[in-house]
Amino acid sequence: MTFRPFFNAVNTLALVAGLALLLVGLHPFLRSFESAHWPFVEGEVVSAHVTSPPSANSENPAGGWGWRVDVRYRYRLGGEPEQTGSRIELGLGARRYLLRDFALRVVERYPPGKMVRVYYNPKNPGETVLERSPSMGVSLFWIVGGLSLMGLGIFVNFKDRWD
Numbered sequence: 001m002t003f004r005p006f007f008n009a010v011n012t013l014a015l016v017a018g019l020a021l022l023l024v025g026l027h028p029f030l031r032s033f034e035s036a037h038w039p040f041v042e043g044e045v046v047s048a049h050v051t052s053p054p055s056a057n058s059e060n061p062a063g064g065w066g067w068r069v070d071v072r073y074r075y076r077l078g079g080e081p082e083q084t085g086s087r088i089e090l091g092l093g094a095r096r097y098l099l100r101d102f103a104l105r106v107v108e109r110y111p112p113g114k115m116v117r118v119y120y121n122p123k124n125p126g127e128t129v130l131e132r133s134p135s136m137g138v139s140l141f142w143i144v145g146g147l148s149l150m151g152l153g154i155f156v157n158f159k160d161r162w163d
Contacts, residue, residue, distance in 0.1 A: 014153030022146030031090045035119060035132045043075030043118035046084065048110040050103040066096030067103035071110045075118040077125055085118060085128040 051068040074084050088106070097103040110116065110130070121127040 011153045014149045018146045018149030018151075018153060020146070021149060022143060025143035025146060028090050032133055035090055035121070035129065038119040038121055038129075038132065040117040040119045041075050041077055043073045043085070043116050045110045045112050045114045045116055046072045046074055047112055048072070048107045050100060050107055066098055067100045068096050069103050069106045071107070071130070073110075073116060073118060073130065075120075075128065077120065080125075083126070083128075085130075087127075087129045089129050089131040089133060 048069075048071045051070055053066055053068075069088065070086065071088055072084060072086050074082055076082050088110075097106075116130055118128050118130065119132055
């Protein structure tokens, strides 16, 4: 009995999934290169706090994970009306931390009333961030996961040749 069809399926699945995870992780890095040239305006932090992980309920039976950082700021572009933003950095969504202390460190950098630089995308002025670097932890998780799966796919592919 041969397991070759099984290994082919595992190989293909691992390579495709690994490539997908790698691209998800690389996206914030590529966007950070673009945002390095974004102009900025002065803004003011309106609020900053840490939200505890959501608990399980009927709408969210699995609950949630991580302490969420919520920073709100206001700014004005040219003669436009005042706008608000909440993104700290380019990334895959809301900033979440496994440990509350890490989340509190971020919030401490943005106390209410602090004047901040608000970087905006000139092609889409509603897209703003306070930091132009991507979230390293989340991006590295996806990149390492993607590379690991791709490595598994390559290993399975060449396994027969090494035997």
